[in-house]
């Protein structure tokens with residue numbers, strides 16, 4: 001009792017979160033720093049403490065998950081999404097079903113909502129945005145941001161879709177209503193079906209190889225044929241073909257089964 005394996009199993013039984021899906025050294029470091037902060041001497045004590053105190057449990061999960069995000073993170077990839085990927089998807093069907101998986105505090109799904117509203121009005125009514133971290137989701141739903149995470153938002157969009165709110169800015173209701181936030185664990189919960197576009201960026205980098213493969217297999221099941229997966233700038237899907245994905249562009253993969261890829265650029269609109 002008290003080993004890492006014991007802790008992973010005890011925590012899984014009590015909370016449902018499977019820590020064995022994450023890279024162990026990173027996880028252990030974060031847990032140790034949390035334990036030092038709350039004065040837990042060992043794993044059994046930590047388990048007792050988070051079990052007895054719901055608020056502490058929430059803080060613990062929040063500490064384990066790395067919530068760093070920003071609007072239009074890696075803007076050049078969002079250009080590819082706007083200029084090539086979305087027009088390609090819209091040539092097949094509309095409105096699009098979109099899922100932002102591991103959405104953290106909402107910067108990613110709101111970026112997508114802004115892009116759709118601005119460039120493809122009416123083409124996507126609702127974006128599903130999920131995360132394992134309930135606290136991050138609460139902040140996401142509130143839609144309040146410091147200016148430093150808004151640096152990549154074009155000025156015209158800032159003026160049109162945000163209002164001043166204390167020290168920061170708040171996304172207005174017309175954009176907030178496009179996004180539905182929901183708790184979802186990529187490791188344990190089944191993926192929602194019939195998606196045209198999935199964004200999962202800077203999430204699986206923290207996962208073990210087998211957890212990552214499990215998540216990607218789930219995405220392939222969740223995507224309609226021809227649907228697209230958008231990954232983070234340090235992520236690549238190895239053995240994409242084996243999983244049923246083909247490389248569409250850097251950081252974009254398409255679920256097979258929709259005929260040949262269109263060549264060259266696609267026009268927007």
Ligand SMILES: C[S@@+](CC[C@H](N)C(=O)[O-])C[C@H]1O[C@@H](n2cnc3c(N)ncnc32)[C@H](O)[C@@H]1O
Pocket residue numbers: 065066067068069070073101102103104105107108130131132133136184185186187200201202203232
């Ligand atoms: C670094 S943030 C990425 C935010 C956003 N996608 C981006 O690229 O800016 C990673 C997010 O993954 C979430 N996460 C970690 N494990 C998860 C899991 N098993 N299921 C769903 N989300 C998870 C964390 O809570 C965190 O909010």
